[in-house]
Each structure stands twice: as structure tokens, then as C-alpha cells.
Amino acid sequence: MRLHSITLKDYRGITERHVDFDDHGITVIAGPNQSGKSSVIEAINLVLTEKATSTKNAVTAIRRSGVDRPAIVEFDATIGGERFTLRKEFGRGRQAGTTLTFATGNKAVLRGDPAHNYVQDLLRDHEDMALFAALSFLQGKDLSSFELTDGQSALQAALDAAANGNDDTLSGDHLLDAAQAEFDQYFTTTGRLTKERTNELKREKTLSEEASELAEHVAETERTAQQLDDLEQQREHLANQRAETEARLQDLTAQAAAHAEHQRQKAALEAQLRTTEAQLAAATSRVQADDDLAQQHAAISERITRIEQQQAELTQVDDAELHQLIEQRDQLAAAAAHYTQTAEIMDFLRRERLHHEEEAQAERLAQAAKQASDHLHSIPHDVEVYRHAEQLRADIEGLQHVLAVSSGTITVTPLPGGDVLCNGSPLTSAHTEIISRSLSIEVPGHVTITLHPAAEAAERDAQLSRLTADYQEALDSLHVADWSQACRQADEWQEANRAHQDAAAECRAFATLHPESRRLEEAHQLTQECAGFPSDLLDQGRAGTLNVLPKADVDELQSAFTEAQQRAEVALRNYEVSASKRDLLAQELAAAQQEYAQLDPLDQAARTAHQEKLASLTTAVATQRAELAQCENCTAAFADTTEEAADNTSTLATLRSFYDDVDSKYHRLQGVLDTHMSAGYHAALVEKRAQHRDLHEHIQRTTAAADAARLLRDTLLAARQRAAARYQTPYVKTLTRLGQRVWGDHFSVTVADNLTIVSAVTRPNGIPIAYSDLSTGTREQLAVLSRLACYQLVDQGHVPVILDDILGYSDPTRREDMAAAIETATSLATSDPAMAGQLIIFTCDSSRFASVPGKHHIWEQPLD
Known part of the structure; x- marks a missing residue:
């Protein structure tokens, strides 16, 4: 198509x-x-x-x-x-x-x-419309690669031819059908077991479960008998343990009563000892308090004496000398500030003068540019009208010359060398066309030819009148009477135009060096600085009467001020330190005296009584501790068996409970064993196992036949898949060759049986990357190249390829490579371009395919 x-x-x-x-090549519609x-x-x-x-x-x-x-x-x-x-x-x-x-x-x-x-x-x-649809890449379509499906007969035939003919492995379809029929007897279309085989397996499972249940009943009977024997032994063992525990409990109860009496005596002695020890601790605290009070009296007295010595040693600072230094510092500071400010004012006035000069220069340049512009616009001149008048003047002269040689008397004069004059002018082909006949000069001399006015002479005369009128109208619009005045006026306008351009260029150059924004900013800054200076000093500076010291004198004055400031600061610090020390010592002395006054007075008689009571209580504590130790020795001879007796009581109750439970289980299991012995589980188990064995052997035979059918079918399917894989070789070669035009010789690709791309290598020494993990731009490029590869394998007259809005995700460096690949795929580089296929590209960016040869349509306007 x-x-x-x-x-x-x-x-x-x-x-x-x-x-x-384009019938044989590429058409790009942008x-x-x-x-x-x-x-x-x-x-x-x-x-x-x-x-x-x-x-x-x-x-x-x-x-x-x-x-x-x-x-x-x-x-x-x-x-x-x-x-x-x-x-x-x-x-x-x-x-x-x-x-x-x-x-x-x-x-x-x-x-x-x-x-x-x-x-x-x-x-x-x-x-092959299926192939036409598959090879098209339309806007909004996903970036999947080409996929081989049923109905693409043209491509399949081309792939078979590229694979060197048909494969014999595909000729045994009848055997595959027979294997599939045998497979269907045992499996469904999804590969699962048929309903009959599933029911047989369920029946086998049921028989196995029933046999297992009967076997469990038999085993349970045997376990019940064994449990009865075990329970009988447990009953005898628990009865013996119960008797021993009752005797042990009586002995432990008597020992616990004796131990309790000794513990009561020990508790009374411990209470008495705790009381005496508390009295001893109180007496010790009182004696320690007396000692602490004496030490506090001594420490505060010593501190008061030390503070009074420091106050006596503290020297006085001369206040008059300090005030003199401060006054000298302030005078020097005022003088330094005044002369520093006068220097700043002079610098400010200098910058203000420069700013005014720049503003004046800008005004002069702007005025000169305006005057040049006004002079330029005062000259009545229009370049287009002037050129139109010049062209009309040339046309009029040419037409007048034509009219002069096209009617009336024409004198033709031959010249040596073969040239000819017509009415004194060189004869040209234009003259011969006007005369409307060929001239033949055969003899030297003058030849006079008399012609009547040609039919077109009237038209040329009317045309001359029109041109003359247009020419005069152009001169009137230029405000001149003739062409010489128009030329002088044009020269004057050009001179004024050059002057205007020079003035404008000089104005722009000044504006570049001194932009208006910077001048406005500088004027604003000068205004702010002016507000910070005294007006009288500014007036003196502008009048030239402001006293300004040299910089060396100002520096010397500043240095003297710095030295005076340092001396004043040192004296002030010394004065403040001395005053601070005096205040601190006074505060410490007052605090010490107040603390001494708040202390309790010393009582030596009370201190002696407190010490005697402490000695008496120390002796009493030692005596009571000896009595307590003797009582503890007596208590150790009788162990405390209260907890052990309680444990034995709990153990006895547990043993009685265990014995009752075991006896109850014994009688219950005896009834269960009698029931099982009368049910006949052993005979039923033998019969059920025989049924299960017969069914299991039948299922094994059926499974072997099913496995054979599956193996035969899978083998034949694998042979068909190997034949289909032969299609991959020419497709992969073509796709690889196109991809190497884009990514280089390292490019390689892996495809599935249906020719979809599985993975690709796009970088040197790279590893295969799954198609879905590639970047959007790379997948777009591979999606286009996969369709071009199939298109190149098919007879390119079958279907055209339509690519809509491709390479939108591709970076500019890839677009030229893709353009080369597209040109290769369409066979434009072959020796017979007429055999090339038809490729139609729609794009919103014509630059993507600028290097692609072919017919290009560029639409500038959107929809009507």
C-alpha cells in the first residue's frame, strides 16, 4: 500500500x-x-x-x-x-x-x-492491516516494543525467508494434535487434573483417612490398656507418699512451737537495746553540738580581726587627679572629633561637586542628542520615498529611450568588428524585440529603415505618463522641485542622521559609565550624609573658611586623645577597685558581727553534764548487746520449722488430690477399654487397607500414562518453540544494526519468542538492563527502532510506517543518531531509492528531523 x-x-x-x-521515502510533517x-x-x-x-x-x-x-x-x-x-x-x-x-x-x-x-x-x-497497525507508533501509545502476533503474515513470511526456508519441525502438527488429545484425557486446558482423576485421588484419600481412623482406634485401645497399668502403679506410689508426709508433719509442728518461744524472748531484748541506742545517739548529738558552737565562736572572732586589719591596710586614691585626667581626655576627644568631622565635610563637598559635574555633563549630552534629533526630523526626507523616486526616474529614462528607438526613423550603422549602432546607441536584443523584426546588415555603409509606430507604442506612452505622474508625486512628498534638490536634501539628511547617531552614541556611552540609577543613589546618599553634618560647618566649607588641620596633626591629636583616655581609664579602674574593696570589707565585717551576735552563749557546766551522760549510756548499750548475743545462741539450737510444716501440709493436700484424680481416671479408662474390645476395630482395619491398596495401584498406573502424555506434548511444543526462535535471528540482527547507529558497536539486545524486547545493553562494558528499567527516552528510541527493524525485513511496498510525535523524550545528542537509523531503515542510502519504503513522520518539532532527507511539510499556523 x-x-x-x-x-x-x-x-x-x-x-x-x-x-x-513521498511515494518512495520519508515524509516529515511538522x-x-x-x-x-x-x-x-x-x-x-x-x-x-x-x-x-x-x-x-x-x-x-x-x-x-x-x-x-x-x-x-x-x-x-x-x-x-x-x-x-x-x-x-x-x-x-x-x-x-x-x-x-x-x-x-x-x-x-x-x-x-x-x-x-x-x-x-x-x-x-x-x-496486511495487522502489520500496518503494529508498525505504527501513535501519540499517546505506550512505549512497548514491537510484538509478533497472529495475522502478520507478511512479516512472518519475511522472517521465514530470512531464516532460509521452512523448518521441518513444524510439519508434525498431526502428532502434536494426537499428543494434545492424549494429554486432554488426563489434564484440563489449564494443566490441572481432570474431574475423573481428581475424584479417584479424593477416593484414595478418603480410604486412607478411614484406614488411618481405624488404626487410630486400635492404637487407642492399646494405649488405654497401657494407661490402666500405669495408673495402677501411680495409685500405689501416691498412697505410700501420703502416709510418709503425715508422719513428717507431726514432728515439724512440735519443733515450730519451741522455736516461736525463743523468738519472743529475743524480740524483747532487741527492743530494749534499740531504746538505749537511741538515747546514746541523742547524747552524742548534744556533745557534738556543744563542740560545734565553741568552734563557731572562735572562727567568727578570728574573721572579725582579719577584716579590721584589711581595712586599716587599704590606701586612699586622690579624687582631684582622677577628675583632671578625665577633663583632659574629654577636651582632646572634642578636638579630635571636630577636626575629623571637618575632614569628612571637605571630602563630602568634593564628592558633591563631582556629582554636580556629572549631572551637568549628562544634561549637556542629552540636550545635544535632542538638538540633533530635532534637526534630523526638521529635514523633510523619507528613505523609502527617495528610493522609489530614484527607481521611477530610472524607469522613465529607460522608457523614453525605448520610445525613441521603437518608432519613427531608425538609423542602423555597422561598425568594424561586427558591432551595430542604432540611432547612435549600441544595438541590443531589447531593441530588436521592440522593433519586432530581425535586422540583417549585409553591406557596409548607412542603412535607413522607416517604421510606422508599433501597436504597443501607445501603451508605452501611457505608461510613461503614469510613471511621470508618480515621479512628480514622489518629488512633492519630498518637498523638492527637481531631482538635484532631492539629492542635496538626501545628503543633508544623511549628515544630520550621522550627527544624531554620534550624539546618541555619546549619550549612551556616558549613561553606561554613569547610569542614572547610580547617580540617583549617590544623590540620595549625599543627602543623607549632609543631614549628619552641622549646617554652619557646611556653610564654612562651601565658603572656603573652614579651618582644616593637616592629616598628620589630626593623627597626632588622635594619638594624644588615645593616650589620655588610657591614663584616665587606668586611674578610674584603680579608684573603682579601691572603693569596691572598701565596700566589700565593710559588708563582710557587718555580716560577721551580726552572725557572732546571733550565736548561742557558751555554757561549760552543761557541756560537762552532757559528756557524763554519754559515758553512762555507752556502758549500758554494751551490757544489753551481750545479753542479746547470749539469747541468739540459745535460739539457734531450735530451728524454725514453720515454713517446712506449711509446705508439708500443702504437699499432703496435693498428694490426696492426685490420688483421687488417678483413681477416677483408672475407673473411667476401664470402661473405655471394655467398649473398644467389643467394637471389632481390628477386623475393619484389615478390610479397609486392602481396598486402599487396590485403588492406589490403579492411580499409579494412570499417573504414569498421564506423565507420558505430558512429556510427549511438552517435547513437541518445545520443538515448535525452537522453530519459532529461528525468527529471532534475522530480527535481532536487523535491530542490532539499527541500534548500533544510535548507541555504538557495543549495543546488543535480547528478545522473546514474540519478538518483544526483554533487555538491552546501551553502554560500553554495560550489563543487560530490563526493558522496563530503561529510561523513558531509551525505551522510546527502542520502540521506534523495533518497528523499523520489522519494516526493513518486510517487502517495503506492503505497508507504510506512521510515526507520530516520536523522540519527545530523547535528548538532542540522540536525535541525529536516530535520524541516521531512520534513513538506513527506509533504504534511502541504497543504490535504488525507488525501492525504498514509505515512512511518514508527524512531529511538533521540525529540528528533530532536519537532517533526514525527504519531503518536509512545515505548518506554522494552528487549527483554523
Whole structure:
């Protein structure tokens, strides 16, 4: 199928659009978004598949809103070697119509459904539309690579031919069908077991479970008998333990009573000892308090004496000397500040004067530029009008010359060397055309030819009148009387224009060096600084009467001020330190005297009584501790068995409970054993195991047959898959060759049986990366190249490839490489370009395919 052209009228937002496609090569259609590119692709599919009378939403949506006219698609193509023009008018009722016209003219024009059906028959008989749809890459489609599916007969035939003919492994389909039939007896289409085999397995499982249940009953009977023996032994053992525990409990109860009596005596002695020890601690605290009070009296007395000595040793600082130093420092500071400020004022006035000079210069340059501009605009001159008048003047002179030689008497004079004069001017081909006959000079001398005015002379005369009028109008608009005045005026205007440009350039240069923003900022800063200076000093500076010391004198004055300030600071610090010390000592002395006054007075008689009571209590504590130790020795002879007696009581209760439980279990299991012995579980177990063995052997035989059928079918399927894998070789070679034009010789690719891309290597020394993990730009490039690889394998006259809005995700460095790959795939680089396929690219960016040869359409305007 070859697409030649398509025309759209009143189609969606398009009023009218016509597109020609290159029959053998690449057609690039570039236009901004919303310019109708996608509508062209949609129209190709609709005109080939849908009737003009269709009421589908896809058809009704293409009609222009607010326009009561049908949407028209006129399609020129060649299918099956037959070229035709198919015109469909998609409208309502009688507006709809279909017309099929053949290029050769030897067939009648078809209309309506016969025209539509004729094209459908051509497509069905000659075109592989599944391949056409698969090779197209449309806007909004996912970035998946090409996939081989049923119905792509052209590609499958090409791949089979590239694989060197048919594979014999595909000729045994009848054997695969037989293996599949045998497989279906045992498995479903999803590979699961059939219902009959599933029921057999369930029956086997049921028999196994029933046999296991009977075996459990038999085992339970045996376990019950064994449990009865164990319970009998436990009953005897628990009865013996209970008797021993009762005797032990009586002995422990007597020992616990004796131990309790000795513990009561020990507690009374411990209470008496704690009381005496508390009295001893109180007496010790009183004696320690007496000693602490004596030490505090001595310490405070010593501290008062030390503070009084420090007060006596502290020297006085001369206040008069300090005030003199401070006064001298302030005088020097005022003088230094005054002369420093006068220096700053003089610097400020200097910068203010420079600023005023810059403002004056800017004003002068701006005034000069304005005067030059005013002078330029005062000259009545228009360059276009001047050039038009000059051209009219030349046309008038030429036409006058033509009129002079085209009528009346013409004198032709031959010259030596073969040249000819006509009315004194060199004879040219223009003259011969005007005379409207050829001149032949055969003898030397003068030849006089008399001609009547030609028919066109009147027209030239009228044209001369029109040119003369236009010329005079141009001179009037220039405000001149003749051409010489116009030339002088043009020279004067050019001179004024140069002066204006020079003045404007000088003004711009000054504005670049001294921009207005900086001058405004500097004026604002000067205003702020001016507010900080005394007005009387500013007036003196502007008048030139301000006393300004040299910098060396100001520095010397500043240095003297710094030295005086340091001396004053040292004296002030010494004075403040001395005063601070005096205040601190006074505060410490007052605090010490107050603390001494708050202390309790010393009582020596009370201290002696406290010490005697402490000695008496120390002796009493020692005596009571000896008595307590003797009592503890007596108590140790009788161990405390209260807890052990309680444990034995608990143990006895537990043993009695265990004995009752074991006796109850013994009688219950005796009844269970009697029931099991009368049920006949052993005979039932033997019968059930025989049934399970027979069914298990049958299932094993069936499973072996099913496994054989699965193995045969899988083997034949693997053979078919190996044959299909042969298609991969030519496809991978072609795709690799195209990919190496983009990523280099290191590029490689892995594909599945259906030719979809599994992984790719796009970097030197890189590892294969899964297709889904590649970047969006790389997947887009591979998706395009995979379709071009299939397209290159097929006879390129079968179907065209339509690529819509590709390389949108690709970086600019890849686009030239992709353009080269596209050119290779379409065989434009071969020796016979006429055999190249048809590739149609729609894009919103023409620069992506600028290097691709072929026919380029660039749409600048969006939809109408």
C-alpha cells in the first residue's frame, strides 16, 4: 500500500488541509500542537475502515462544531497495484456520500456502499492491516516494543525467508494434535487434573483417612490398656507418699512451737537495746553540738580581726587627679572629633561637586542628542520615498529611450568588428524585440529603415505618463522641485542622521559609565550624609573658611586623645577597685558581727553534764548487746520449722488430690477399654487397607500414562518453540544494526519468542538492563527502532510506517543518531531509492528531523 495524498475539509478544527506524501521515502510533517497532525492520522484510518453514513461516536466527533456541512476526506492511494482516489463525506442523512475514482480511467466511478466495499476487498486481499497497525507508533501509545502476533503474515513470511526456508519441525502438527488429545484425557486446558482423576485421588484419600481412623482406634485401645497399668502403679506410689508426709508433719509442728518461744524472748531484748541506742545517739548529738558552737565562736572572732586589719591596710586614691585626667581626655576627644568631622565635610563637598559635574555633563549630552534629533526630523526626507523616486526616474529614462528607438526613423550603422549602432546607441536584443523584426546588415555603409509606430507604442506612452505622474508625486512628498534638490536634501539628511547617531552614541556611552540609577543613589546618599553634618560647618566649607588641620596633626591629636583616655581609664579602674574593696570589707565585717551576735552563749557546766551522760549510756548499750548475743545462741539450737510444716501440709493436700484424680481416671479408662474390645476395630482395619491398596495401584498406573502424555506434548511444543526462535535471528540482527547507529558497536539486545524486547545493553562494558528499567527516552528510541527493524525485513511496498510525535523524550545528542537509523531503515542510502519504503513522520518539532532527507511539510499556523 502506498499513500500519495490526503485532503481534509471541515474536519474537526480544520477548514481545509492538503498533504502530499513521498511515494518512495520519508515524509516529515511538522507543526505546532493543535495544528491538525493527529487529525490526518485519524482521517487515514477512518476513510479506510468506516462508512460515510456511520453513526459511531468516532465518526460524528470529527464534524466541525457550528458548521452544517459534512467532514470531507479525499484519499489518494495505491493498493494491490491499483491507484484510486477515495472521497468520503461524513455527514448526516443525504449529506453523507462515498466516491471511488480510478486513476487509469478504464473503470467506472463507484459510489456509496459499492465504493466502500471495493476498498475493503482490496485491503483484505492485498494488505496486511495487522502489520500496518503494529508498525505504527501513535501519540499517546505506550512505549512497548514491537510484538509478533497472529495475522502478520507478511512479516512472518519475511522472517521465514530470512531464516532460509521452512523448518521441518513444524510439519508434525498431526502428532502434536494426537499428543494434545492424549494429554486432554488426563489434564484440563489449564494443566490441572481432570474431574475423573481428581475424584479417584479424593477416593484414595478418603480410604486412607478411614484406614488411618481405624488404626487410630486400635492404637487407642492399646494405649488405654497401657494407661490402666500405669495408673495402677501411680495409685500405689501416691498412697505410700501420703502416709510418709503425715508422719513428717507431726514432728515439724512440735519443733515450730519451741522455736516461736525463743523468738519472743529475743524480740524483747532487741527492743530494749534499740531504746538505749537511741538515747546514746541523742547524747552524742548534744556533745557534738556543744563542740560545734565553741568552734563557731572562735572562727567568727578570728574573721572579725582579719577584716579590721584589711581595712586599716587599704590606701586612699586622690579624687582631684582622677577628675583632671578625665577633663583632659574629654577636651582632646572634642578636638579630635571636630577636626575629623571637618575632614569628612571637605571630602563630602568634593564628592558633591563631582556629582554636580556629572549631572551637568549628562544634561549637556542629552540636550545635544535632542538638538540633533530635532534637526534630523526638521529635514523633510523619507528613505523609502527617495528610493522609489530614484527607481521611477530610472524607469522613465529607460522608457523614453525605448520610445525613441521603437518608432519613427531608425538609423542602423555597422561598425568594424561586427558591432551595430542604432540611432547612435549600441544595438541590443531589447531593441530588436521592440522593433519586432530581425535586422540583417549585409553591406557596409548607412542603412535607413522607416517604421510606422508599433501597436504597443501607445501603451508605452501611457505608461510613461503614469510613471511621470508618480515621479512628480514622489518629488512633492519630498518637498523638492527637481531631482538635484532631492539629492542635496538626501545628503543633508544623511549628515544630520550621522550627527544624531554620534550624539546618541555619546549619550549612551556616558549613561553606561554613569547610569542614572547610580547617580540617583549617590544623590540620595549625599543627602543623607549632609543631614549628619552641622549646617554652619557646611556653610564654612562651601565658603572656603573652614579651618582644616593637616592629616598628620589630626593623627597626632588622635594619638594624644588615645593616650589620655588610657591614663584616665587606668586611674578610674584603680579608684573603682579601691572603693569596691572598701565596700566589700565593710559588708563582710557587718555580716560577721551580726552572725557572732546571733550565736548561742557558751555554757561549760552543761557541756560537762552532757559528756557524763554519754559515758553512762555507752556502758549500758554494751551490757544489753551481750545479753542479746547470749539469747541468739540459745535460739539457734531450735530451728524454725514453720515454713517446712506449711509446705508439708500443702504437699499432703496435693498428694490426696492426685490420688483421687488417678483413681477416677483408672475407673473411667476401664470402661473405655471394655467398649473398644467389643467394637471389632481390628477386623475393619484389615478390610479397609486392602481396598486402599487396590485403588492406589490403579492411580499409579494412570499417573504414569498421564506423565507420558505430558512429556510427549511438552517435547513437541518445545520443538515448535525452537522453530519459532529461528525468527529471532534475522530480527535481532536487523535491530542490532539499527541500534548500533544510535548507541555504538557495543549495543546488543535480547528478545522473546514474540519478538518483544526483554533487555538491552546501551553502554560500553554495560550489563543487560530490563526493558522496563530503561529510561523513558531509551525505551522510546527502542520502540521506534523495533518497528523499523520489522519494516526493513518486510517487502517495503506492503505497508507504510506512521510515526507520530516520536523522540519527545530523547535528548538532542540522540536525535541525529536516530535520524541516521531512520534513513538506513527506509533504504534511502541504497543504490535504488525507488525501492525504498514509505515512512511518514508527524512531529511538533521540525529540528528533530532536519537532517533526514525527504519531503518536509512545515505548518506554522494552528487549527483554523
